[in-house]
Every structure is written in structure tokens, then in C-alpha cells.
Amino acid sequence: MLIGARRFLSSRRKPKRFASLATALQVFHEQNGHFLVPYTFQVPTDNSRDNLWPEETRGLNLGRQLGAFIELSTTKSSPDLQSVRHQLDAVGFPDIRDWRHFQWTEVTLAALKTFKQIEGHMLVSRSFEVPKGDLRWPKPTWGLKLGVQVNVLRRNRETLSSYQVQNLEDIGFVWVVIEYNWDVVIMPGLRRYRELYGHCRVPQSFVAGTGGDDEKNIPENWPSEVQGCRLGSIVNSIRAASAYSEFVERDGEELKQLGFNLSDFEQKWQEIVLPALQSYHRIHGHCDIPVSFVVPEEESWPQELWGMGLGFIARNIRNRGDYFLQVFQDYEKLEDIGFVCNANATKWQHGFLPALETYVQVHGNANIPARFVVPAEYPWPNESHGLRLGEFVANKKPRKRFADFIAIDRAHLEELGFFWSDGDLREEAATF
Known part of the structure; x- marks a missing residue:
């Protein structure tokens, strides 16, 4: 032929x-x-x-x-x-x-359908590239940077043709990752945890379906979408009020029925952490607590604090922003005992991160104009009003002060659609 x-x-x-x-x-x-x-x-x-x-x-x-x-x-x-x-x-x-329609159908759409068929979901990682030579994939898709393409589709939803939007809707394309994670991963994960353990006090290190010594935590006991989810870390973020605030408010009644207590941080702060910091100051005359410090089993310390890793907790309060709401409300008490906090931690957890989340929730994408300033109106958090969010996203220099927090929240930021190089931030911070 x-x-x-x-x-x-x-x-x-x-x-x-x-x-x-x-x-x-x-x-x-x-x-x-x-x-x-x-x-x-x-x-x-x-x-x-x-x-x-x-x-x-x-x-x-x-x-x-x-x-x-x-x-x-x-x-x-x-x-x-x-x-x-x-x-x-x-x-x-x-x-x-229609050449563009043909390319769309045979390349991008075909790749997305194949990804879902193989992986069982539509959460394409940013770095994913269709493997060359893999016969499970249509040949025209080999080498396609599908993760990048997915991010482009999310950013440009308003400019897509009607048939493209319909095709994506038909295959369950995930437009807003944070909403998908809440509805498909987090809430089902909390429901299943309650069924298995009888409560929602999820340890911070808990990962769903990893087995080990916990006979209840076997993969078969968890929905496939939840398996591998770092449920404990997510719960920690939710309780710290730094993530998923819109969905926590929306599903507050069900969370209450599950026994998910948002005030665990407040209770622990008032009954354990703050008294421990005050006791350290009373005994040592300052609050320069070594990271390795563990509360000794001595009469000068309340017995309920014995064995507490206070140095580690103090470091995380200063550098990572743990208990930032409690620090904010008890700032004068901490000032009285000479406990100096990292202001950047509070600004990140209470200002920039909620503002980034709100922008994605309001606009459906992470494409923030360089001149965008957070408006002083609902639904923007009060503490974020007036922040130059566009400048923060567009330029590395304003972000260098928050390099540690960006690294800690990297997975959540990438869910939102923000991809920042850890190396670039640290290099600038080191040379500033």
C-alpha cells in the first residue's frame, strides 16, 4: 500500500x-x-x-x-x-x-481518559508525563506532559470551548483540587476513622491504610481514594484553622456528629502548653528553651507535664506557627514571660495562606494578577485584608521570608495550584 x-x-x-x-x-x-x-x-x-x-x-x-x-x-x-x-x-x-478538535480528542482527552482508566482517579500530579513506549497509552499521547496540561486547563477554564468543558465534565475532571480532596478523601476518611476507632482523635502521624501493627488500619478497611492519605497531618491543619476553613464551616454539623472537636488545640494550649511555658519561666527566669529540653520528673514541675518535649513544641511555635490562634489571643501573657514568637508564622498562617485558599475558592484557579490586593470584604479573612497577594505570588523576593512555611505546606499549596521552588526561595533567603 x-x-x-x-x-x-x-x-x-x-x-x-x-x-x-x-x-x-x-x-x-x-x-x-x-x-x-x-x-x-x-x-x-x-x-x-x-x-x-x-x-x-x-x-x-x-x-x-x-x-x-x-x-x-x-x-x-x-x-x-x-x-x-x-x-x-x-x-x-x-x-x-477541525484540526484542533481532532488533536484535542486524540491527544489530550485520550490521555486523560487513559490516566483515569489506569489510576482510577483524575488527580494528575504536576510532574506526570505519559511514558513513551507504554502500549497501555495511545501512541499520540506518548511523551505528553499531562500534569502541566491539566494545570493549564484549570487556569484557562473560561477560555475553553463548550465541547472541551463538556468532555472534561463527562470524565470527572477535577477543576478545584482542594474541593475534591475534601469531598472525596478527607470527609470519607474521617467517617471511616470514626467507624473503625469510635472517635475522631486522629494521631498526627496517622496514614490511612498503611497496616503495620494496627490491625484496623489495613488497606481493605479504607476506600481506595482514602488509602495513603495523611489523615493525621490534615486533621492537624484543620484544627489549626489553616486549611479547608470554608468546608469546615459548610460541613460543621456532620463534623460535630462525628465527634471532630475543633477546640482540641485550645484545650491543650490552656491546660498543658501555656502552663508549661510559664513554669519554665518561673524556674529558669527566661524562655530561651533548648530544642532538646524535656520536662523533668521533678517536684518543681506539675506532674501532668512530666516527660513533655517542651523544647520541640516551643521551636514549632516560633518557627512553624503551631498554635498561632492561641499565640495571637495570649500574646500579652507570652510577652510577660519573654517568649518571643516568629511574627512571620502568624502572618503566614493567619494571612497569606488563608488568602491564597480564598482566592482559589472564589475564582476557581490560582492565576492571581500581579497587582491583586486582597479586598476588605467577605469572604476574605479579616487578617488578610490589604495584603498584596498578587505581588507575593508573582515575585520570589516577598516569599523568601516564608520559605520554611511554604516548604511545610507545599503539598497543600500544590493542591491549590501554586508551585514554588524550595531551592530558589532558600537561595534568596540565604543571600539576602
Whole structure:
């Protein structure tokens, strides 16, 4: 068939424009097994023996020329265009009227459908690239940076065509990751934890379905979407009021029925942490607590505090923003005992992070204009009003002060659609 097609092409009178299009497409198909030429693809120009492209096709911008022909041939008709169409028929190129629609269906949409079929969900990681040579995937999708493409689709939802939006809706495309995680992972995870353990006091280190010594925590006991979820870490973030605040308010009644107590931090602060800091100051005369300090079993300390890793807790309050709401409300008490907190921690946990979350919830994407300033209105948190959020997102320099907090909340930030290089931030912070 291919030999016959080449004879047919060589025997036909070729129009000046698109003269080598069919020949180049035939070679492309022989090498790749499909006709989905990338828009930027150019035929190699070298004259080496390894170059199997006919001389008249070398240097041809095949992707651009193919797109131009399809667009032109759908709006105009001429003997030359009909001749090219016959040549394309001879090499098996399909009769396509909308090249972009064809590419969308055969590449991006096909890749998304295959990902869901293989992985069972639509949470494509930012770094995911379709493996080359994997026969589970359609050949036109091999090498596609699908994670990047998914992020582009989320950012540009308003500019997508109606058929693209409908196609994505039909396959369960996740537009807002944070909402999906709450509805499909976190809430089902909390419900199942309550069923298994009879309460919702999830240890911070708890990961769903990892087995180990806990016979209840086997994979079979958890929904597939929840398996591997760091439920304890998420619960910690929720109780610290630094994540999912909109959904906590929305589902507050069910959380209450599950026995999920948002005030655990407040109770622990008032009964354990603050008294421990005050006791340290009473005994030592200051609050410069070494990280390695553990409350000794001595009469000078309340017995309920014995064995407490106070140094580690104090470090996390200062550097990571733990108990930031409690620190905020008891700031004068802490000032009286000389406990100096990291103001950046409070500003991050109570200002910038909630503002980033709110922007995504309001606008459905993380594409914040560089000049955007948080408005003083609902639903923006009061502490974020007036923040130059656009400048913070657009430039590395304003973020360098928060490098540690960005690193801690990296997974949550990437769920929202913010991808910042840890190395770049730390390098700037070190040289500032």
C-alpha cells in the first residue's frame, strides 16, 4: 500500500503550496504510527544517512503546514486544494475539518481518559508525563506532559470551548483540587476513622491504610481514594484553622456528629502548653528553651507535664506557627514571660495562606494578577485584608521570608495550584 501510495504521489502534478505535505505525512506516519503531528514539528534538515526523510520534505514545518491546509481547505475550494486532499487520501490521512478538535480528542482527552482508566482517579500530579513506549497509552499521547496540561486547563477554564468543558465534565475532571480532596478523601476518611476507632482523635502521624501493627488500619478497611492519605497531618491543619476553613464551616454539623472537636488545640494550649511555658519561666527566669529540653520528673514541675518535649513544641511555635490562634489571643501573657514568637508564622498562617485558599475558592484557579490586593470584604479573612497577594505570588523576593512555611505546606499549596521552588526561595533567603 505504501509503495503504491508513493508512486501515486510521484506521478501527480503537485501544486506549489503544500507540495510535500502528503509525502512528509506519510513518512511521519511510518515512523510514529499516527498522523497527530505536533504543531511545532519540523522535518529534520541534516543530510546524514540516518535521515530517512525525502530531500524535498527536509526543513518543512510540518505541524504548521498541516494546520494551515486543514483550515484553508474547510473555507475554500480549488483544484490545487482538491489535489492535495486526494494525495492525503492516498496515504490514509483522515478527512478532518477541525484540526484542533481532532488533536484535542486524540491527544489530550485520550490521555486523560487513559490516566483515569489506569489510576482510577483524575488527580494528575504536576510532574506526570505519559511514558513513551507504554502500549497501555495511545501512541499520540506518548511523551505528553499531562500534569502541566491539566494545570493549564484549570487556569484557562473560561477560555475553553463548550465541547472541551463538556468532555472534561463527562470524565470527572477535577477543576478545584482542594474541593475534591475534601469531598472525596478527607470527609470519607474521617467517617471511616470514626467507624473503625469510635472517635475522631486522629494521631498526627496517622496514614490511612498503611497496616503495620494496627490491625484496623489495613488497606481493605479504607476506600481506595482514602488509602495513603495523611489523615493525621490534615486533621492537624484543620484544627489549626489553616486549611479547608470554608468546608469546615459548610460541613460543621456532620463534623460535630462525628465527634471532630475543633477546640482540641485550645484545650491543650490552656491546660498543658501555656502552663508549661510559664513554669519554665518561673524556674529558669527566661524562655530561651533548648530544642532538646524535656520536662523533668521533678517536684518543681506539675506532674501532668512530666516527660513533655517542651523544647520541640516551643521551636514549632516560633518557627512553624503551631498554635498561632492561641499565640495571637495570649500574646500579652507570652510577652510577660519573654517568649518571643516568629511574627512571620502568624502572618503566614493567619494571612497569606488563608488568602491564597480564598482566592482559589472564589475564582476557581490560582492565576492571581500581579497587582491583586486582597479586598476588605467577605469572604476574605479579616487578617488578610490589604495584603498584596498578587505581588507575593508573582515575585520570589516577598516569599523568601516564608520559605520554611511554604516548604511545610507545599503539598497543600500544590493542591491549590501554586508551585514554588524550595531551592530558589532558600537561595534568596540565604543571600539576602
